[in-house]
Amino acid sequence: MTGTLPMGTPLIDGSTPHAEAAPEDLDTVIVGAGFAGIGAGIRLSRLGERSFVVLERAAAVGGTWRDNSYPGVACDIPSHLYSFSFAPKHDWSRFFARGSEIQDYLLDCAREIENQIRTGTDVLEMRWLADEAHWFVRTSAGDFRCRTLVIAAGRLSEPRMPEIAGLDSFPGSVFHSSRWDHDLELAGKRVGVVGTGASAVQLVPEVAAVAASVVLFQRTAPYVVPRDDAQYSDRDILNFQLDPAARESLRSDLFWQMESGFAARVGTPGYLDELRDRARAQLESQVADATLRDDLTPDYEIGCKRVLLSDDFYPALMRDTVTLEPSALAEVDGTTATGQSGTGYDLDVLVFATGFESTRPPFARRVFGRDGVSLDHAWHDGMVAYNSTTVHGFPNLFVIDGPNASLGHNSAIVMIEAQIDYLLGALHDETEVLEVSLEAQNAYVADLDARAASTVWLGGGCESWYVDERSGRLTLLWPDFAYAFRDRLAEFDRAAYLPAAATLSH
């Protein structure tokens, strides 16, 4: 065979591969041009690698920060920490960057590898060709054949829309917060917002400022702590420009300060109480109405769900034009949206701030490893990967920001960089076929489960998107300090991988 999928092999859409078009041969294909994909591309490029592409289905790079452009969108991690260590930016305008500034940063970063980025390229199928020891990647814009496949598709890329009875009958605009309709004028409109997660607490104050009325459907009350954002002064920015060591020192300080927050996630007395006290103090100081305060009081331990940062969420709920419906949206009948409490509201617009398909990533249905098994099937009980990066049965595949690689207390960029370092270590190993052993993967997963057992994410009495409902396992978050993940992935551990003969004999 010469670099095409074996003829007659059906693709997942039922078609057969193009017989006439030879795939483009490359060392590495990276899927996704968000933080993870751009970062991996830059690091490869700086090593002199040119035989790679970064495939992006959208018309522009940016991932989460391209998609999420709703009013008020911003990051909950300080800007000097929510950026690449290898692409520092001295002139962040605020302590917490707005979404558009992060998107601009990513566009700047992407210019370094612009010749390798293919936008408008939807990856339709990724299939391991065992006898060629390569991946075949079929896309909407041509096929590729590569030795190494890096999936950097992110975990906040597929909007999750709940199934609501009668939603089709709603005559007004309906959209997910990550697909904001900027052509829609909200002034004078009656807007319903579904969900009280990180997106909702950011967009509700903005929408409330212009809409005729807002109804917020709340299934579960969130914990909200003060955001305490601040603008960097011209003097600050000049200082960071002239003194890179000061900028690095700030980054280091922010990282280690946030690391201590993990202590609260394992119920460490003092740390947990301090975090809970901050949230409750803000609720009590900002919400005078006792009934509303009761409705906004969470009934689970802090940290079990994502702790939200906002100074203006509670004040927005105090507006006369804003109503908190303390139950989930149950059904829609024409213009009337009714909560599970039975209370109905006439609305013109419905915004779903209901999160993303994170524990069941859609990309997994498009990846077929050794023996033709799909990654979705391999993950039928929930996502697993050795070192949160490589998967038994899927040789030469690296998943960045995948299973147990997110954080609930610190910057995701630190984790992404650790995984990129691990990827580069594996590529440096120069073994033709790298497949992690089942024993190593199982041992890693057992270790993860043991670490997770004592965390608030499993024992905090809530339902969250961090936990896979099929297995009850914590599959999204790394259940320990970020430094421990970075240390673990600092060196590529060849011993965890099958001998070359074993991988080829499968």
Add this chain to the structure above:
Amino acid sequence: MITLAAGVPHRDFLVAMLARHYDPAEPATVLVTTDARGPVAGTITRIILITDDPTPTGLPTLVVGRTPLPHASHARLATGHPAELLSLIDGYLRHPERFPAGATTAAARV
């Protein structure tokens, strides 16, 4: 596996976090202390000495502070945050080879 003397900064935090991975019931082989002249149990084989003014301990030692000690390992911290100190102790327990004697390990770059 490890014991922390009184006076070690962020001791409660360190004890709670280290207990997640190291069995407190096991005989301690590593002592974390700020006092090179303090009591050392017979099971101790390595010492993490947190001080800017170190003196020899008689055992393989990692000095954490501004000043190195001849023949001892040495590491500097970038911040005063407890998690950074934890990461250093944890790293020394898991990978002592990354802290060669007579050499200074710079603070981890984030």
